[in-house]
Amino acid sequence: MTSLYYALMIALALGAYFLVRSRAAALAGGQTLHSRPNYHGLLAAAQVIIPMILIHFVGSVLSARFVEYQSLVAMDPALLTDELRRGAAFREIREFASGRGAANATQALQAGAAMYAYLAALTNWAVLGLGLAVGIAMSLFSLRSISGEFRARNRFEHVVRYLLMACATVAVITTIGIVFSVLFETFRFFQKVSPVDFLFGTHWSPQTAIRADQVGSSGSFGMVPLLVGTLLISSIAIFVAGPIGLFAAIYMAEYASPKFRAWAKPILEILAGIPTVVLGFFAALTVAPLIREVGTSLGLSVASESALAAGLVMGIMIVPFVSSLSDDVITAVPQSLRDGSYGMGATRSETIKKVVLPAALPGIVSAFMLAISRAVGETMIVVMAAGLAANLSFNPLDAVTTFTVQIKTILVGDQEFDSAKTLAAFALGFVLFFFTLTLNVIALAIVRKYREQYD
Amino acid sequence: MTDTSMTPPAPGIRTFDYGSDEAQARVKRRYQTEARFKLYGLLAVLFAGAFVFILLADIVRKGMPAFFEHRVVLTLDLDASLIDPTGRREIDALRNGDYNKIVMDAWRANFPEVTQRAERRRLEALVSSGAADDLRAAVIRDPALIGQKIRFPILLSDDADLHFKGLSSRISSAPGTGALDVKINGREVELSGSGQPFAAILADVKAGLMQDAERIGAELARLPASQQGGNNAALDARRIELAQRVAELRRRAGDVGSAETIDFSSMPSRIVRAEGASIRLQEIGASSAKGFLLVAPQREISRIDSWTVATFATPESNRKASDADIAWLETLNGRGAIEKAFSTRFFTSGDSREPELAGIRGALIGSALTLLVTLMVCLPLGVGAAVYLEEFAPKNRFTDILEVNINNLAAVPSIVFGLLGLAMFLNFFGLPRSAPLVGGLVLALLVLPTIIIASRAALKAVPPSIKEAALGVGASHQQAIFHHVLPLAMPGIMTGTIIGMAHALGETAPLLMIGMVAFIVDIPQAITDPGTVLPVQIYLWSDLPEVAFQAKTAGAILVLLGFLFVMNGAAILLRRRFERRW
Incomplete structure (x- = not known):
């Protein structure tokens, strides 16, 4: 149905474009037009396409709600208030209506499915009819409005301008979407679990039992072990990436010959471009066993999913991030500062340590913060190489878990949408989003504040 | 300007002699710091480069086997009564033919001595469950094949494939010394010869026992010490058990010349190969050995002059492919029936539970x-x-x-x-x-x-x-x-x-x-x-x-x-x- 709708829309738009353009061109023989015939055509096409897309979008969202509501009413009005069964029941209705359902369907299900099939077809045709009618009406309107003085170009450019603005707004809408979808579910989570328990509890086991009378039916949602795990792995990562990234940046910016740079830069770019799932595979299958082996031979007990393995590989993942950002800020330090230092007889390394790095410090600090935020939000490496058990431990050889691992574990697979467990994932997502956003805002603010000091 | 340089230094301003030893040493130190600093930078870049290299090398090494598959080429009898009983060559009928039976019959024909149920199932498991599908596709593509005998590559299962890719167990092979008398009784085999033909193998087995003793001894040494007043019963029991095992292993290893019974869960397997037969050694003495006939010889034998013994380093219970599996596969490989080919399947098929x-x-x-x-x-x-x-x-x-x-x-x-x-x-x-x-x-x-x-x-x-x-x-x-x-x-x-x-x-x-x-x-x-x-x-x-x-x-x-x-x-x-x- 959707493809039919859009095929008709494109056909109508093309028709309007060519018809209007040729009419305008014919008119141009007799009098001078304000706008070239092409613009008349483009405006006509836009006047068909935009309303039709809007109608389809609004129409399908509204009709989907309407159809769901009505078919559930036809099946069993009690379902409407039962959030848990509602989704499952509607899925069943759709399955049955599409002919894939079970043969032994209940009477109520059959009634619901019949209603669904009837209303779905009806609303689809209604949307199609409405869209078509508006499209044709707009084409006729465009045809009638052709005249010498008609400012088709200005109008069309006006439309384009608004379209471009809409494109730019998508980024804002995305942010709002993220904030709302996460915030809304988090709010619902806090209705079930108190924020104090969530923020300061030291026990995390989101498994809620199926029956209320089972042991551990409540589940506990203290995020402190996850926070500690996340920070542990991120600090290992930054301890690896900080020195390596910074030294690499200093070498590339201050010492390396152009020839060496031409070799080394692409290698760092390759490292930056390796998908994290690949690094996770490497961490889990090569680095972790290696660390375990070395640890065991030293007489240490190393968990097979140690924080160290995940942290090390994650550190190497953010090396190119630290080094390219630091490289930029080091290169941006004016040459005159260096020349002044050399003039005083300082060696290169003294100049770097005493002059260049202090001058570049705000930029480097912000690079480190961005790198930490990247490490905190990284998912695949920890999912594959770090553990699931929420141990409250600061020992890098233990298995710890992180925010991202828990979000992934909770949300992959079948979920009942209203349980505290599922909502907890969104609450964790909110904490993660808030944490990384804060780091970013601070990092950008630091750069902004100190940027013009040497210009 | 000239004036200032002429005047003697004002009191309070320190003067330096840049030629003094002390100053020279300081300059030297500064240049060393400089060189060290530069080296750190270079090392950082090289470290990143080395990581990329190691990562890629590791993945290439692990990933190359995925692009190849091993197949066994068998002569299949495309019996029309199994594929298309009606004889009308309709696609639907061809789809429902019993291709699995054709494949399995041809596969089992290689090892007629395998009759016992469990063993037969192991043998059949070496062929991929998708092999029959390949045959079906080939027949549907060209129905003229029906009724013919064709040479057709049959996909091996993942365990068999891993064996040929060298990912299951390290196998070392050595020629045997001296001629052997062979007594075959059903599947039981007795091997004997003059001049202690198994002495070297027995010594090897004993050396293995000694290694095991040392390994367990090290484990014993790592056990935590008993605590005063604590409940150490489990720990003590474990310590006694390990000590006994070490003593037993040392005794067996030290008793040169005594026969050994192979424990397949912890000791490497040894297979004697001769005349197309594979015999797994179960009891090894210096001059005679008892074994199990995994693959029957091509003809009746009572004496063999040249033979080899293969050692599978990983104990049988620690690997997916059993000794019998390996013996069957190696026998077929010896007959030239196994081929390695580029796996187009890796690019043309969807996900599956079968690797x-x-x-x-x-x-x-x-x-x-x-x-x-x-x-x-x-x-x-x-x-x-x-x-x-x-x-x-x-x-x-x-x-x-x-x-x-x-x-x-x-x-x-x-x-x-x-x-x-x-x-x-x-x-x-x-x-x-x-x-x-x-x-x-x-x-x-x-x-x-x-x-x-x-x-x-x-x-x-x-x-x-x-x-x-x-x-x-x-x-x-x-x-x-x-x-x-x-x-x-x-x-x-x-x-x-x-x-x-x-x-x-x-x-x-x-x-x-x-x-x-x-x-x-x-x-x-x-x-x-x-x-x-x-x-x-x-x-x-x-x-x-x-x-x-x-x-x-x-x-x-x-x-x-x-x-x-x-x-x-x-x-x-x-x-x-x-x-x-x-």
Whole structure:
């Protein structure tokens, strides 16, 4: 149905474009037009396409709600208030209506499915009819409005301008979407679990039992072990990436010959471009066993999913991030500062340590913060190489878990949408989003504040 | 100037003798610090380079086996009564033929001595369950084959495949000394010879026992000490048990010349091969040995002059392929029936629970569909947003918010976009789960900031004179931009887009959230079909316990890296080729 709708829309738009353009061109023989015939055509096409897309979008969202509501009413009005069964029941209705359902369907299900099939077809045709009618009406309107003085170009450019603005707004809408979808579910989570328990509890086991009378039916949602795990792995990562990234940046910016740079830069770019799932595979299958082996031979007990393995590989993942950002800020330090230092007889390394790095410090600090935020939000490496058990431990050889691992574990697979467990994932997502956003805002603010000091 | 240099130094100003030893030493120290500092920098870069190299080498080493498969070429009797009893050659009838029986009959015919049920099942398990499907496809392609005897490659199972790829056990082979008398009683075999033909093997077995004793001894030494007053019963029992085992092993190892019985759960297996037969040694003495006939000889034998003994380093219970499996496979290999071939199956079939049948086609198509959606959505949106922000946006509060927002969006963790997709696209708009459509939309939002930033940089790089010239000859603002500035910025925009797409291709986490992790055998045909993508397939396979999937995972990673390499290479080429410096 959707493809039919859009095929008709494109056909109508093309028709309007060519018809209007040729009419305008014919008119141009007799009098001078304000706008070239092409613009008349483009405006006509836009006047068909935009309303039709809007109608389809609004129409399908509204009709989907309407159809769901009505078919559930036809099946069993009690379902409407039962959030848990509602989704499952509607899925069943759709399955049955599409002919894939079970043969032994209940009477109520059959009634619901019949209603669904009837209303779905009806609303689809209604949307199609409405869209078509508006499209044709707009084409006729465009045809009638052709005249010498008609400012088709200005109008069309006006439309384009608004379209471009809409494109730019998508980024804002995305942010709002993220904030709302996460915030809304988090709010619902806090209705079930108190924020104090969530923020300061030291026990995390989101498994809620199926029956209320089972042991551990409540589940506990203290995020402190996850926070500690996340920070542990991120600090290992930054301890690896900080020195390596910074030294690499200093070498590339201050010492390396152009020839060496031409070799080394692409290698760092390759490292930056390796998908994290690949690094996770490497961490889990090569680095972790290696660390375990070395640890065991030293007489240490190393968990097979140690924080160290995940942290090390994650550190190497953010090396190119630290080094390219630091490289930029080091290169941006004016040459005159260096020349002044050399003039005083300082060696290169003294100049770097005493002059260049202090001058570049705000930029480097912000690079480190961005790198930490990247490490905190990284998912695949920890999912594959770090553990699931929420141990409250600061020992890098233990298995710890992180925010991202828990979000992934909770949300992959079948979920009942209203349980505290599922909502907890969104609450964790909110904490993660808030944490990384804060780091970013601070990092950008630091750069902004100190940027013009040497210009 | 001259005056100041002439006057003696004022009191309070220190003078230095730069030629003094002390000063020279200081200069030397400073230069050493300098050299050290430079070395640290170089080491940091080299470390990153070395990591990339080790990573790629490790994955290539692990992944290469995935591109090859082993098959056994058998002569199949395509009996018409089994395939097409009606004789009408209808496709439906051909589809239902009993191809499995044809394959299995031909396979079992290699080892007629295998009659016992459990053993027969092991033998049959060496052939892939997909072998019959290959035969079916070949027959349907060419029904004229029915009734003929054809040579046909039969796919081996993953365990057999791993054996030939050298991933199951290290096998060392040595020639035996002296002639042996052979007594075969059913499957029991007695081997004996003059001049102690098994002395070397027995010594080897005893050396192995000694090693085991040392290993257990080390374990014993690592046990924690008993605590005063604590409950040490379990610990003490364990200590006594280990000590007894060490003593027993040492006694056996030290008793030179006494016969040994092989314990297949902890000791390497030894197989005597001669005349096409394989005999697993169970009791080894210096001059005689008892064994089990794994593969029967080609003809009746009572005496063998030349023989070899193969040692399987890994004990039988620690590997997937049993001694019998290996003996069968090696026998066939000796007959030249095993062939190694490039595995086109890896690229042409979808996911499967059987490692030897699993391929990446479904994931590749899923990735292509997902990226198509991403491109269709984020290219117009990204370019539109960039053009607006760079050329039309008034400088006001709203535009400021937009800019900050885009920069921050670029740093939001990808998994949060997955949450957005789950809450918005799946639960609110009710789009289908696991579909490339939703995956594409989520990835489009994820890479949108990248494309906007790259496009803005490209637009900014076009000199204003171009636009001014267009405006000067009477073009409208939009005409100047869309007819002149944008085409000149296009190479830069394309470069940014390709890099964004490469990023999207490697992204995994948000797609896990929207259910693209399901086990899907069917290859998606449309953007609303359930599907998966290459990185998610890698993640799924990496989680599976079968060893063979490890190679598949690394193979899929190689394909993914190959695509990324091509995309990034294209971006670099595009930049070199078309980007103009003004």
